[in-house]
Amino acid sequence: MGEANSVAIRGTFSDDKEKWWRETIPLKRADSEAQYSVMLALRPGRYEFKYVLNGSDWCISTDRYDCANDGDGNTNNVIIVPAKETADNEPKWYSNVYRDKASSVRDQQNVSKAAW
Helix, strand or coil: CCCCEEEEEEECCCHHHHCCCCCCCEEECCCCCCCCCEEEEEEEEEEEEEEECCCCEEHHHCCCCCEEECCCCEEEEEEEEEEEHCCCCCCCEEEEECCCCCEEEHHHHHHHHHHH
């Protein structure tokens, strides 16, 4: 896949379903190594996402997050925030880290989602 010059995530993070898969959340590159990260405030629920490398290459992490099929033939990473971990439906901060290595899998099945 080669080294990523930029990494972002897209997924079902917004309360507004119209923004699902349209909103790009950039990850910051660490000073050392090919590692990118972002902190997200997430309310209890199930979230699906993919990494977007270099603005156009979609991929998932097969070693860090669970995966699920979305019913349309696309495989996405999944984060589940249990209700018991939050008080009064307040967001819980989650760290999302991408490491540029071979265990991430390119997934070009989502070309239709890239045409937002």
